[in-house]
Amino acid sequence: MFRSLVKLRCPFGNILSPNKVCTSQHLRFAVKYSSATEERKRFYQDVSISQGEGGLYEINLDRKKLKTPGGKLFTAPNEALAIGVATEWDAQKDTLKYYSMHLTTLCNTALDNPTGRNEKQMISAALKFLDTDTICYRVDEPHSLVELQKNEWDPVLHWIEDRYNVTIGSSSSILGPEIPKATKDTFRQHLNSYNFWSLTGLEFVITQLKSVVLAIGMIDRHLSVEQAVLLSRLEEEYQIQHWGNVEWVHDYDMYELRARTAAGALFVHLSSESSTVKRKLMQD
């Protein structure tokens, strides 16, 4: 549906807008990125990776090099990520299902940077979620859900408060808890050590889980993906227990969320790590 909207917008945008250059640039991105729901035929047989200039890894489809939607050469900073992306392209059977290629999507976003933001802005955007963090908002009733939230969410909250030595707290008022400025400063400082690629992944995870606490808990390897997704959907799970599970809504959402979250977490880890193997000296 979004695709047809963009197509409809194209002719109007060009006629009405006086600032034509800027609009066409935006539209070019919009049209290219709108192809996410379109399924294209698989046009290649072999997928391979090769190391190009500067040690960056490239993806080859048959003999052509993969490019990003923005037209840049697709490059990945390390072998693991490149293999992950190549496996995604290899996994497509007859048609290309872009909506299932999460690692590719994340790499494209990091390479093209369609929103044109820098690291500082991304950190601010990510920390905005702290004000409305899922696990800081509690309900007053029913009693069993209150208990469930307390039992499941409090340990994670305590863990992050201890780990970073900050105060977050929880609240059942509509305004949420008062989060002190020092807390945000601590997190800002922590996130400053992340590079652009990791921040792209981290912001993606935060927006998926709707929670900074859960995202950081998972990136710091305190939670597994399944646990983080479960905690993020806690109220939904509670309702499912009460009213029953509907496969084409609940399971569908859960698997999609899990896949996206896992891709984001893996993306953060792979793009921030620098793996060095140190061998111990042989002792005779």
Added chain:
Amino acid sequence: MAALSSPIRVCRGILKELRVIQGPTYKRSLAYSYVMDQFRKNKVTGERYCRAQQEAHHDSHTYLCLLGSTRSHLALHKLYHGKGDRSREEVAALVGLRLPSQPGGKGWEK
């Protein structure tokens, strides 16, 4: 620390997913050799490698989750959401109606 299943199970799980993706020739794929390589490297063998074992374990678990969830998601997508809108006949059948098979019935008399 998150409770993860044992490394050997994660490894088997990833290989199973790769086989589903790539068919019987999966042993020749890039991912297969990389995964096997990583699992062999990060075995605790007399502290030869300094990389934290839990770190690699968590990442492999995450990758398994990514592969498995994507597969399940695509299966559900194909089953319930992959066909687009229903046709007019199907929509009518949903509420127990049938479309007239051909014009010429009531209302079409000349």
